[in-house]
Amino acid sequence: MTGKNLYIDPQRLPRHVAIIMDGNGRWAQRRGLRRVRGHAAGAESVRVVVRLARELGISYLTLYAFSEENWQRPAGEIRALMGLLVRYLRREIGELRKNGIALRTIGELGRLPPEVQEELARATAKNPPAPRIILTLALSYSGRHEIVRAIQTLAREVQAGRLTPEEIDQTLLQRQLYTNDLPDPDLLIRTSGEFRLSNFLLWQSAYTELYFTDTLWPDFREQEFLEAIADYQRRTRRFGLIQEQIAADSDGI
Numbered sequence: 001m002t003g004k005n006l007y008i009d010p011q012r013l014p015r016h017v018a019i020i021m022d023g024n025g026r027w028a029q030r031r032g033l034r035r036v037r038g039h040a041a042g043a044e045s046v047r048v049v050v051r052l053a054r055e056l057g058i059s060y061l062t063l064y065a066f067s068e069e070n071w072q073r074p075a076g077e078i079r080a081l082m083g084l085l086v087r088y089l090r091r092e093i094g095e096l097r098k099n100g101i102a103l104r105t106i107g108e109l110g111r112l113p114p115e116v117q118e119e120l121a122r123a124t125a126k127n128p129p130a131p132r133i134i135l136t137l138a139l140s141y142s143g144r145h146e147i148v149r150a151i152q153t154l155a156r157e158v159q160a161g162r163l164t165p166e167e168i169d170q171t172l173l174q175r176q177l178y179t180n181d182l183p184d185p186d187l188l189i190r191t192s193g194e195f196r197l198s199n200f201l202l203w204q205s206a207y208t209e210l211y212f213t214d215t216l217w218p219d220f221r222e223q224e225f226l227e228a229i230a231d232y233q234r235r236t237r238r239f240g241l242i243q244e245q246i247a248a249d250s251d252g253i
Contacts, residue, residue, distance in 0.1 A: 006223075006226050006227065006230045007230070008056065008226060008229055008230060008233070009233055010056075010057060012233045013056060013057055013058055013229065013233075014058065014185075014186035014187040014209075014229070014232055015058070015059050015060060015183055015186055016058075016059065016060035016061075016062070016182065016183050016184065016185045016186050016187075017053065017058055017060070017061050017062070017185065017186065017187045017188075017189065017229075018061075018062040018063075018064070018185040018187070018188045018189070018200070018201055018204075018205075018208070019049070019061070019062070019063050019064065019188070019189045019190075019191075020064045020188070020189070020190040020191070020194075020197070020198060020200055021042060021045070021046070021063055021064060021065070021191060021217040021220075022190060022191050022192035022194055022198075022216075022217055023038075023042075023191050023192030023193075023215075023216030023217045023218070024038035024039045024041070024042040024216070024217055024218060025038050025039075026038070026192065026216055027041060027042075027216040027217070027218045027219065028041070035077055036077060036080040036081075036084075038218060039080065039081055039084055040084060041218035042217045042218045043084060043088055044218070045217055045218055045219075045220050045221060046063065046088070047092065048221050048222060048225075049061070049063075049220070049221075049225050050096075050101065050133075050135055051099070052222055052225055052226075053133060053225075054099055054100070054101060054132055054133045056229070058133060059133055059134065060133065060134045060136070060182055060183065060185075061133060061134070061135050061136070062106075062135075062136040062137075062138060062179075062182070062185065062201070063135070063136070063137055063138065064138045064141065064198075064200045065085070065137045065138055065139050066081060066085075066107075066138070066139045066140055066141070067138075067140075067141055067142065067198065067199060067200070068107075068108065068140055068141060068142035068145060068199070069142070069198075069199065070140075071111070071140070082112070082113050082115075082116050085116055085119075085139075086115060086116055086119050089119045089120065089122075089123045090119065093122075093123045093126055096123075096135070097126050097127070097128050099132070100128050100130070100131050100132035100133065101128070101131060101132065101133050101134075101135050102124075102127040102128055102131035102133070102134050102135065103123050103124050103127060103135050103136075103137070104124060104127075104134060104135070104136045104137075105120055105124070105136065105137050105138075105139055106136055106137075106138050106139070106141055106146075106178035106179060107138050107139045107140040107141035107142075107178065108140040108141070108142075108145070109139060109140060111140045112139060112140055116139075120139075134182070136179075136182065138200065138201075141178075141200070142199050143197070143199045143200055143201055143202035143203065144199055144202065146177055146178055146202075146203070147173075147177075147202065147203055149176070150173050150174075150176035150177050151173070151176075153176045154168055154172065154173065154176060173203075174203070177203060177204070179201070179204055182204075184204045184205070184206070184207070184208065185201060185204060185205060185208045186208065186209060186232070186237075187208065187209050187211060187228065187229070187232045188200075188201070188205055188208045188209070188210050188211070189211045189212075189213070189225075189228050190210070190211070190212050190213070191213055191215050191216060191217045191220050192213075192214070192215070192216050192217065193212070193213070193214040194212070195212050207237070209232055209235055209237065211228045211231055211232065213227075213228065
C-alpha cells in the first residue's frame with residue numbers, strides 16, 4: 001500500500017499497534033470550541049484508523065480511550081465522553097462485525113456507567129467468529145494498577161499454598177494481565193507532541209517501538225497513520241541483541 005510519497009511493505013507490518021489518542025481538547029480549544037467537540041472529532045479518526053489497520057492487515061489494534069486518571073476530569077466532560085462512547089458503539093458495531101473486526105476491552109470496567117457497560121457487553125457479544133483484526137479499547141485503564149492487580153492475584157495463590165514465590169516468573173505474571181491473550185505491541189503511537197507513556201501498557205511495552213507525532217488526534221488520519229507504519233519499517237528491532245547477531249540470524253547462520 002502507498003500513501004503520499006510512502007511505500008508500506010506488506011511483509012513487514014507490525015502485528016500489534018497501540019495508540020495513545022491525545023490532543024482532542026487542544027484541537028477544540030484552538031478552534032474556540034468546547035473540549036467535547038474535540039472528542040467528537042477524534043471519533044472520526046478512530047473510524048479511519050480502524051478501517052485502515054484492517055485494510056493493511058494489522059492483526060491487533062489497541063486504543064487508549066479513557067485512563068484511570070481521566071476520572072479526575074470535570075464531571076460534565078466525563079458524561080460527554082461516556083455518551084460519545086455509547087453512540088460510537090451503537091453506530092459502529094454493525095460495521096465492525098461486517099468488516100471482520102472483533103471488539104474487546106481492558107481496564108476497570110466496573111467503574112464505567114451501567115449504560116456503557118451494557119453497551120459494551122452487547123457489542124462484544126456480536127463479535128465475528130473469525131475476526132480479521134482485534135480492536136481493544138482501554139477504558140478506565142491504568143498500567144500500574146494492572147500490574148498491581150496481577151501481583152495481588154499471584155500473592156493470593158501463594159497465600160493459599162498453590163504457588164511458591166520461586167515459581168513466579170515473567171510468564172506467570174503476564175498471564176494475569178488484562179492483555180494475557182494479546183501479543184505485546186510492536187508499535188506504540190502517541191499523538192499531540194507529548195513524549196510519555198502516561199501509564200499505558202507499561203509491562204507490555206518493554207520492547208515496543210515508540211513513535212511520537214505533533215499531530216493532534218482529530219487530525220490523525222490515513223496519511224499520518226501510514227507515516228507511522230513507514231517509520232516503523234525503517235527501524236531494526238534488536239530485542240537486546242547487536243546488529244551482527246540479527247544479520248547472522250536473518251542469513252540462517
